[in-house]
Amino acid sequence: MSVVALRLAGPLQSWGSGSRFVRRGTEREPTKSGVLGLVAAARGLRREDPLEELLGLRYGVRVDRPGQLLRDFHTAQRPKRERDGSVTWRSLPLSQRYYLSDAVFLAVLEGDRALVEGIDEALRAPHFPLYLGRRSCPPAGPVALGTADGDVEQALATWPWQASVRVQRAHRERTVWLATIRDAKPGTPEAEPVRDMPVSFDPNRREYTWRSVVRGTVEIPNEHGTVPATGVHDPMSLLGE
Incomplete structure (x- = not known):
C-alpha cells in the first residue's frame, strides 16, 4: 500500500461533523468527510458525483499544532428586490460559528499507489478551490506533501513535524509528542465510533455513516530543538504555544 500526505494549515479551519441550525461547531481534528471533500x-x-473510489481509503490525522478554539457571533443579511425596483435587506438568523485558529495538521490517506498518486497530482493543481472545512477557510500554502510507501500508522509516526519553524524552536526539546486519530483496523479493542464517513455530498440528500477510530500519540523529532528530551510525555505542552 501507499499513502498521500496533506498539510492542513491556515489562519482558520472548521471541521464540523454535527452542525445544526444556528450553532456551527468544529471538531478539534479534521474529519474524514471534510478531507475527502477537499x-x-x-x-x-x-x-x-459518486464517491465510491474514495470511500475505501484509510484515513489518519496527526495534530502538529492544536491551535485555539475561536467563536464567531455571525450576522448576515439577504437582499430582496421589491416590486418597485428598490432593494431591501432581510436579516438572517443569528448564528454562532466555531473555528480552529492557527492549527496545523498532517492528514494521511492510504490506498492503491495509482489512486494516491492521482490524489497528490490533483492537490497540486486542483480543479476547484480548496478549503479547510468551510469556504471562509483557505489553506495557507500548498496542501500536497507527496506520497510514500507504507500505511497510515507508519506515515503518522515518521513524517516530519509540520509546525512552523518558530513553533519548533519555541518547543526547544529535540522530540515532541503529537496526538493522532486514525481509522481502526478490524478487531481493535480500544476503537470508538464517530459519524463522519461520507456516503453522499449531494445537497438534496447528504448522507454520513459511522466509522471506527483509534486515538494515540507518536514521538516525532524536532529539527530545531536544542534540549534533550526529558522522556516525560506532557500532552498539554503545545496548548500554550
Whole structure:
C-alpha cells in the first residue's frame, strides 16, 4: 500500500461533523468527510458525483499544532428586490460559528499507489478551490506533501513535524509528542465510533455513516530543538504555544 500526505494549515479551519441550525461547531481534528471533500474538489468531482473510489481509503490525522478554539457571533443579511425596483435587506438568523485558529495538521490517506498518486497530482493543481472545512477557510500554502510507501500508522509516526519553524524552536526539546486519530483496523479493542464517513455530498440528500477510530500519540523529532528530551510525555505542552 501507499499513502498521500496533506498539510492542513491556515489562519482558520472548521471541521464540523454535527452542525445544526444556528450553532456551527468544529471538531478539534479534521474529519474524514471534510478531507475527502477537499480531495473530491481537487479531482473535479461535483457534489452529486459518486464517491465510491474514495470511500475505501484509510484515513489518519496527526495534530502538529492544536491551535485555539475561536467563536464567531455571525450576522448576515439577504437582499430582496421589491416590486418597485428598490432593494431591501432581510436579516438572517443569528448564528454562532466555531473555528480552529492557527492549527496545523498532517492528514494521511492510504490506498492503491495509482489512486494516491492521482490524489497528490490533483492537490497540486486542483480543479476547484480548496478549503479547510468551510469556504471562509483557505489553506495557507500548498496542501500536497507527496506520497510514500507504507500505511497510515507508519506515515503518522515518521513524517516530519509540520509546525512552523518558530513553533519548533519555541518547543526547544529535540522530540515532541503529537496526538493522532486514525481509522481502526478490524478487531481493535480500544476503537470508538464517530459519524463522519461520507456516503453522499449531494445537497438534496447528504448522507454520513459511522466509522471506527483509534486515538494515540507518536514521538516525532524536532529539527530545531536544542534540549534533550526529558522522556516525560506532557500532552498539554503545545496548548500554550
